[in-house]
Amino acid sequence: MEKSFTKEDRLFKKNLSLYILIILIFSHSTAFSQETFCKQIANYTMDVKLNTENKTIKATEILSWTNDTSYPTNELRFHLYWNAFQNNMSTFLTEAARRSRSISSFKEEDWGHCRVDTIKIMANPFFEESDLMPFMEFQHPDDGNLFDQTVFSVVLPRAIRPGQTIQLRIEFESKVPRPISRTGVYKDYYFIAQWFPKIGVFADGQWNCHQYHSASEYFADYGTYDVRITLPSSFIIGATGERRGKTDNNDGTTTHHFHQHSVHDFAWTASPRFLETIESFEFAPGKTTEITLLLQPQHKRLKDRYMNAVKNAIKYCSLFYGDYPYTTATCVDPAYNSRSGGMEYPTLFTGGAYFITWKGISRPEGVTIHEFGHGYFYGLVGTNEFENAWMDEGFTSFLDTEVYHAAYGEPVYNRTYFGIPVTFKDVRIPIESDGISRHRQTSNMDEMQRFAWEFLEGGSYGANSYSKASLMLRTLKRFMGQDLFSEMIKAYSQRFWFKHPRPEDFYAVVSEYAGRDMSWFLDQFVYGSGKLDYAIGKISSQRVKQPQGWFDGEYIKRQIKEDRYNSEVIVRRLGEVRLPVDVLVVFEDGEEIRETWDGQYRWKRFTYLKPSRIKKAVVDPEFKYVLDINRTNNSMMRKPDKLAPFKWVSNWMAWLQHALEFFTIIGG
Amino acid sequence: MKILWNFVRGFTATGRVAKMVLFLYIINLLFSLLLVIPMYNSLKNSLGQSEVGSRMAEGFDYIWWEEFRDDAKGLETTFSPSIIGKGAILNNLESLIQMRFFFIPPLLMVFGLFYIIFRVFLAGGILSTFNQDIPRFTLREFAQGAGTHFFHFLALMLLSWGLIMAIGAFFLDSINSIINDIAAKSTSEVTPFILMFALSALTFAFLLFVQMVFDYARIKIVLEESRNIFKSTLEALGFVFKHPFSTFGLFYLIYLIQAAVTVAYILLKEIIPQSNFPLVLAAFFIQQLFIFAVIWIRCLLYSSQMALYRYMK
Numbered sequence: 001m002e003k004s005f006t007k008e009d010r011l012f013k014k015n016l017s018l019y020i021l022i023i024l025i026f027s028h029s030t031a032f033s034q035e036t037f038c039k040q041i042a043n044y045t046m047d048v049k050l051n052t053e054n055k056t057i058k059a060t061e062i063l064s065w066t067n068d069t070s071y072p073t074n075e076l077r078f079h080l081y082w083n084a085f086q087n088n089m090s091t092f093l094t095e096a097a098r099r100s101r102s103i104s105s106f107k108e109e110d111w112g113h114c115r116v117d118t119i120k121i122m123a124n125p126f127f128e129e130s131d132l133m134p135f136m137e138f139q140h141p142d143d144g145n146l147f148d149q150t151v152f153s154v155v156l157p158r159a160i161r162p163g164q165t166i167q168l169r170i171e172f173e174s175k176v177p178r179p180i181s182r183t184g185v186y187k188d189y190y191f192i193a194q195w196f197p198k199i200g201v202f203a204d205g206q207w208n209c210h211q212y213h214s215a216s217e218y219f220a221d222y223g224t225y226d227v228r229i230t231l232p233s234s235f236i237i238g239a240t241g242e243r244r245g246k247t248d249n250n251d252g253t254t255t256h257h258f259h260q261h262s263v264h265d266f267a268w269t270a271s272p273r274f275l276e277t278i279e280s281f282e283f284a285p286g287k288t289t290e291i292t293l294l295l296q297p298q299h300k301r302l303k304d305r306y307m308n309a310v311k312n313a314i315k316y317c318s319l320f321y322g323d324y325p326y327t328t329a330t331c332v333d334p335a336y337n338s339r340s341g342g343m344e345y346p347t348l349f350t351g352g353a354y355f356i357t358w359k360g361i362s363r364p365e366g367v368t369i370h371e372f373g374h375g376y377f378y379g380l381v382g383t384n385e386f387e388n389a390w391m392d393e394g395f396t397s398f399l400d401t402e403v404y405h406a407a408y409g410e411p412v413y414n415r416t417y418f419g420i421p422v423t424f425k426d427v428r429i430p431i432e433s434d435g436i437s438r439h440r441q442t443s444n445m446d447e448m449q450r451f452a453w454e455f456l457e458g459g460s461y462g463a464n465s466y467s468k469a470s471l472m473l474r475t476l477k478r479f480m481g482q483d484l485f486s487e488m489i490k491a492y493s494q495r496f497w498f499k500h501p502r503p504e505d506f507y508a509v510v511s512e513y514a515g516r517d518m519s520w521f522l523d524q525f526v527y528g529s530g531k532l533d534y535a536i537g538k539i540s541s542q543r544v545k546q547p548q549g550w551f552d553g554e555y556i557k558r559q560i561k562e563d564r565y566n567s568e569v570i571v572r573r574l575g576e577v578r579l580p581v582d583v584l585v586v587f588e589d590g591e592e593i594r595e596t597w598d599g600q601y602r603w604k605r606f607t608y609l610k611p612s613r614i615k616k617a618v619v620d621p622e623f624k625y626v627l628d629i630n631r632t633n634n635s636m637m638r639k640p641d642k643l644a645p646f647k648w649v650s651n652w653m654a655w656l657q658h659a660l661e662f663f664t665i666i667g668g
Numbered sequence: 669m670k671i672l673w674n675f676v677r678g679f680t681a682t683g684r685v686a687k688m689v690l691f692l693y694i695i696n697l698l699f700s701l702l703l704v705i706p707m708y709n710s711l712k713n714s715l716g717q718s719e720v721g722s723r724m725a726e727g728f729d730y731i732w733w734e735e736f737r738d739d740a741k742g743l744e745t746t747f748s749p750s751i752i753g754k755g756a757i758l759n760n761l762e763s764l765i766q767m768r769f770f771f772i773p774p775l776l777m778v779f780g781l782f783y784i785i786f787r788v789f790l791a792g793g794i795l796s797t798f799n800q801d802i803p804r805f806t807l808r809e810f811a812q813g814a815g816t817h818f819f820h821f822l823a824l825m826l827l828s829w830g831l832i833m834a835i836g837a838f839f840l841d842s843i844n845s846i847i848n849d850i851a852a853k854s855t856s857e858v859t860p861f862i863l864m865f866a867l868s869a870l871t872f873a874f875l876l877f878v879q880m881v882f883d884y885a886r887i888k889i890v891l892e893e894s895r896n897i898f899k900s901t902l903e904a905l906g907f908v909f910k911h912p913f914s915t916f917g918l919f920y921l922i923y924l925i926q927a928a929v930t931v932a933y934i935l936l937k938e939i940i941p942q943s944n945f946p947l948v949l950a951a952f953f954i955q956q957l958f959i960f961a962v963i964w965i966r967c968l969l970y971s972s973q974m975a976l977y978r979y980m981k
Binding site for chain 1: 696697699700701703704707708711712714715716717718719720721722724725727728730731732734735737738746747749750751752754755756757758759760761762763764765769780783784787788824825826828829832851852853854855856857858861864865868875876878879882942944945948951952955956958959962963966
């Protein structure tokens, strides 16, 4: 180590003046060529050629990576996500098999991979040129699965010190897989994501570079992507970032140039069948972004619905979470069977639609808003999706319902018959119902804060990462109050744009705005698996008893009944989660009393002496706790409405009578 | 002309035995009530003393329903917002065509099976009643007719099920898997939708065809006192193919009336808000009127088909 240091020093001194000059030129050009939003840590320049005959990608990648930590590292780690699709023994497909995702019909040509052919250090002020291929080794940090080749490392000839930048030239060839999940080629539709050797995140002196898991997503540092993609000229392309031009190569191919700074991934899609629509949208005074919509031909009719959904998403997200900073947003309507729907990448996302839809049905709007929303919680707020899935999926689920309801109101219940959706306009789906059913059914399987692949099952991952986290935020919103919460969530969003927040960062912002430590609240949901369930256990009102009998030697006869009532309300905490809760007691004469209970013990009795009987009692009357798994038991009336069971059973009866008669078609 | 003539004759005959239709309706009602009671209790217990009851009386509380559904077992699993109006009809249509009744709660399946068998028993009574020169309903004669033909009709029912299963298993299942293969290779959901929709229509047409053929087989048994169910079925099939225009025309005319009545019911049902007791009662009355109409149309089908068969013979 000492020897190497001396050698480095000598080399450094020898070239010092040259290095200073290069650094000055480099920093000058970086500073003035464009204004970026953050430190550009992982910068990629790629030249990509898509071969549609054999469905391969051949590319050269120039990676410029800066060690932005205070620790040196003599190793680099990379993701090779597509190797998850090279055989059925990969960690991804082993886990996917548990979720009955079948690849049994895969033929030889269906598998995909990403193979690094060359990886070299390019000479720069800090490093000499060096071939790293001999030092390339696959790593299996999560499960030790030797068949998994989704992470590799290279050992460097010497450490990269804090602040130093290394440039690598990587040549790779990828076979585009048949779609298993999120990416691949289906006929002439290509959706290319997680497709290139991508450096992990170096933080706190170690690499955060997980294997590709079936239930996990991604984590990367911000940087600039400058990508040239060559493909057949008949293809229409969409990609992350700004379109910088295209060149006709006069050989039936065209090279498209895309450029985007301050993002942590780059995805693209191409198909000759896309219907492309481009519109400029001013979402706030003087703030404009260009929306590209790539539609499947059979969804031509849905153009306006898609476009309006993207516009609403940009408008409301800007309002709630900070102005959308990028100049482009590309919405891709995925091809049927492509398994690429409902995914998010910086400035590019996929929706999902069915060719028949009606007003009030939340498709394609819901998924479009959700995936655009990830542009905030994943894109701008760069959470670690491997480790804190709830911080992107949960926040985005919360965001999508908030935006959807603000833009469209409550969706209507619908069911599909013979492939045709039918709406039931009298049945509205309130915002409070969003995710509660999933949460109710899986709430005690796992804690919300777990690594994405460590949940008991897919349902638990979904319920915790999406539903519970969203419900927790909505509960927090109603607990803190709408205005304070809105300020808080916007501050959290903007404070962590282009950063990698962890749960404790969110805790800190919540506590800051609440004016007190809120971990007592958040811990119960983030690190706990208890249920929240408050209920009215009992209500009763009895006429006040008159004294009767012997009192200190004096016999008192029973008097006339007094017109006052002893009433009691028992409020119960049936779940494990303890939160202070409001109780509303309404008397028959219209008087209302509000109580607050700290919720610490299992129950609390409230007693009253009043001139009239209790009409009803409601725990959590404002429905602040949308995480409450049983809302029905939150209220109790002394004289409940008897019409409802009769009304609904009569409807059910008509269905049954018709069914009995109708089914006599077969035999009767 | 033959179609209309026999339709009118059937219509007149059914009109003469309105009491029989009422009797069949009451049986349907009584059968339903057996299951309505446990369902009523389930709903009542779930709503309890909650103020959700008031919201459910005025409209539909989606949050309550999700709680109810997540806890539901047996019969309760069949309660959903889609049982309202058009949903009820579409649920049943889809369940029949896609043979989803295999997935309904076992209690309901056994109950439905029992009802169908009982209706097989009643079919003998219905056709015997229409077999009179001037149809007249008496319980004694009805029961006699039902008892006389029950076992033959039961055998016919089993034969029709065998046919449906055989065709369903070997023919429709094969088409279904071909469609699934096409769907798996398609770049658009429109192709599989059209194919699945066409398959559903084909299945429904097939089920109706089976019903029509076996209706004539039953008619033959009653009119000609035939005892060989296979012979009766083959002859019924022959009859249908010998007079396709009349048989299909009459059958689909009556189904068209059924469809019109159903649409009218749905429209009427949707304009009644059911937000208070009188309106709930009004809706209940309309529902029962609809069920009565459905049973009446079934009787009309039998009587018209019998008239046509006599006319053609």
